[in-house]
Amino acid sequence: MTQQWQGVAAEDLDTIDVATGLRLATRSRRLLGSLLRSQLSRISAAVGLLLADQVALLAGPLLIAVAIDRGIPAALVGRTGPLIWCIAGYAVTGLADALTVSAFLRLSGRIGQDVLLDLRERVFAHVQRLSLAFHERYTSGRVISRLTSDLDSLQEMLDKGLDGFFISVLSIVGIGAMLLVLDIPLGLVALAGFIPLGLLTRWYRRRSQHTYRATRTWIARVIVQFVETMNGIRAVQAFRREPRNVSIMDGLSGEFADAETEALRLVARFTSIVQLVGSVSVAVTLLLGAWRVLDGSLTLGVLAAFVLYLRRFYDPLDELAMFANSYASSAAALEKISGLLDERPTVGDPVAPVALPSPVRGEVVFDGVRFSYGGPEILPALDLVIPAGQTVALVGATGAGKSTVAKLVARFYDPVAGAVRLDGVDLRAVADADLRRAVVMVTQESFLFAGSVADNIALGAGPSASRSDVVAAARAVGADEFITALPNGYDTDVRKRGARLSAGQRQLVSFARALLADPAVLVLDEATSSLDIPSEQAVQAALATVLAGRTALIIAHRLSTVLIADRVLVLSDGDVIEDGPPTHLITAAGPFATFHSAWHPSLT
Numbered sequence: 001m002t003q004q005w006q007g008v009a010a011e012d013l014d015t016i017d018v019a020t021g022l023r024l025a026t027r028s029r030r031l032l033g034s035l036l037r038s039q040l041s042r043i044s045a046a047v048g049l050l051l052a053d054q055v056a057l058l059a060g061p062l063l064i065a066v067a068i069d070r071g072i073p074a075a076l077v078g079r080t081g082p083l084i085w086c087i088a089g090y091a092v093t094g095l096a097d098a099l100t101v102s103a104f105l106r107l108s109g110r111i112g113q114d115v116l117l118d119l120r121e122r123v124f125a126h127v128q129r130l131s132l133a134f135h136e137r138y139t140s141g142r143v144i145s146r147l148t149s150d151l152d153s154l155q156e157m158l159d160k161g162l163d164g165f166f167i168s169v170l171s172i173v174g175i176g177a178m179l180l181v182l183d184i185p186l187g188l189v190a191l192a193g194f195i196p197l198g199l200l201t202r203w204y205r206r207r208s209q210h211t212y213r214a215t216r217t218w219i220a221r222v223i224v225q226f227v228e229t230m231n232g233i234r235a236v237q238a239f240r241r242e243p244r245n246v247s248i249m250d251g252l253s254g255e256f257a258d259a260e261t262e263a264l265r266l267v268a269r270f271t272s273i274v275q276l277v278g279s280v281s282v283a284v285t286l287l288l289g290a291w292r293v294l295d296g297s298l299t300l301g302v303l304a305a306f307v308l309y310l311r312r313f314y315d316p317l318d319e320l321a322m323f324a325n326s327y328a329s330s331a332a333a334l335e336k337i338s339g340l341l342d343e344r345p346t347v348g349d350p351v352a353p354v355a356l357p358s359p360v361r362g363e364v365v366f367d368g369v370r371f372s373y374g375g376p377e378i379l380p381a382l383d384l385v386i387p388a389g390q391t392v393a394l395v396g397a398t399g400a401g402k403s404t405v406a407k408l409v410a411r412f413y414d415p416v417a418g419a420v421r422l423d424g425v426d427l428r429a430v431a432d433a434d435l436r437r438a439v440v441m442v443t444q445e446s447f448l449f450a451g452s453v454a455d456n457i458a459l460g461a462g463p464s465a466s467r468s469d470v471v472a473a474a475r476a477v478g479a480d481e482f483i484t485a486l487p488n489g490y491d492t493d494v495r496k497r498g499a500r501l502s503a504g505q506r507q508l509v510s511f512a513r514a515l516l517a518d519p520a521v522l523v524l525d526e527a528t529s530s531l532d533i534p535s536e537q538a539v540q541a542a543l544a545t546v547l548a549g550r551t552a553l554i555i556a557h558r559l560s561t562v563l564i565a566d567r568v569l570v571l572s573d574g575d576v577i578e579d580g581p582p583t584h585l586i587t588a589a590g591p592f593a594t595f596h597s598a599w600h601p602s603l604t
């Protein structure tokens, strides 16, 4: 691994010690157990079908032995009954085999698909619930690789490997028992091949686990690189980063190909040795068997049955090798998926939620709040009281901690020490659904979901919002005019070609969405920064009425927005260094006055 793509994904590749390996295995097994538990009755039915199939399969060679040893001699003296019964019986076992196998494959296919569906839903729902802190650490590319390549590898195992595994194990056990019943010494010779096979399988399991972990990690890195490039495609093209991205991608893909090749080389070695052991066993058994027939201590029919059984005995080993392969790959995938499912939201829903007063007044208090993102302290100890209904503008240099304060109010993070309270209730004690109703945050990157403009505005209020509510909200923020000019007005699909909204228009839509949600506390983090001057003036006009009756925290770069606030807080390195009504601060000789004089000539 060379320097250039280190840190693409912070997953440890090489150094998995025994304890960690065991922990991973337990975690995967727990997940698999919980997935299979809901399918228990169908799994039992599938196993039942398999058992029936095995009985039919085992009966076949036995009937042939009887036909050779008893049926034919009887037929030679004129009694054809036994021979006909044997042949008819054989035909019936063939039919039973066909029917049970087909029923089994259909059932097991359905079980596999349901398990995957369940897992896919779980992963998606879980990832959505995880906190922002998780998403900043675990890139979307890694989540995508869990949902795609890891799930695919599980799918492959469930689709192909698992059936083969059950069939093989049952037939090996059944045939092994049958061999011993037919002739103990010869059966033991045939079974002796399993000793080297057992050792070989252990060796393979250990090696392949390691190799497949590497393939899972490398493919995840390939996907991460791909997703990041696509997400940042504008920057990639603007800064001509294509050649460098190509070389990183080539490197990662090469590592993945190497890891995959190594895994396949291992399979090749394993499969060929299995085949060899099988052939040697068959040869030795035949040799001894033929000798015993010549000796007279074994009938020809029993030897014929033996050979027929033996062929079926070692065939499934191939299947087993394939299964071992897809199992190793999917076990590594399962480790990764179960790791993702084990992540807990860092801002979890409270166990015993405290109800907010109804209606929520909207008083926000920072009580000795200390905060860091895991590194240096961003807020050393913030004390702040924002009375209900107040409009507060947060100003300060880039990196002062304005957005951090906003994210704490919306509880995207929890403080390291101290508490953020809404109407006297610690946010950590407020049920998530209540909090999202009470506090709405609008950010600079106004995200629109697939659907109509109206759907996107109504999102904030839920299905109860009527069209007139939607239009009223859009009017209030000055978005009505451009929306009605769209090809289908409010019903225009925002993802359709030709209906792409500009950054400013998207901001107005998300602004209307927040207004319709009618929260007690509204947080605007540079939510007006993409608006051009005329539309901002329209918003400005609406803001005053819209903000009335609710608490608002506004982070804005425009003086005009700051001036409508009741109070300005100037933040520097996570500390409030100035606090007062904007008109006072302008005349005072503090930091805000400095900002103000810098603003004045350039922006209105």
Ligand SMILES: Nc1ncnc2c1ncn2[C@@H]1O[C@H](COP(=O)(O)OP(=O)(O)O)[C@@H](O)[C@H]1O
Binding pocket: 136, 373, 378, 396, 397, 398, 399, 400, 401, 402, 403, 404, 405
């Ligand atoms: N997700 C994050 N992880 C780590 N550090 C962060 C994160 N977000 C912001 N920071 C750091 O926290 C500090 C304050 O950032 P922020 O609150 O976004 O400032 P502002 O909004 O005032 O520009 C900065 O030093 C920034 O580097």
Ligand SMILES: [Mg+2]
Binding pocket: 402, 403, 404
């Ligand atoms: Mg910011």
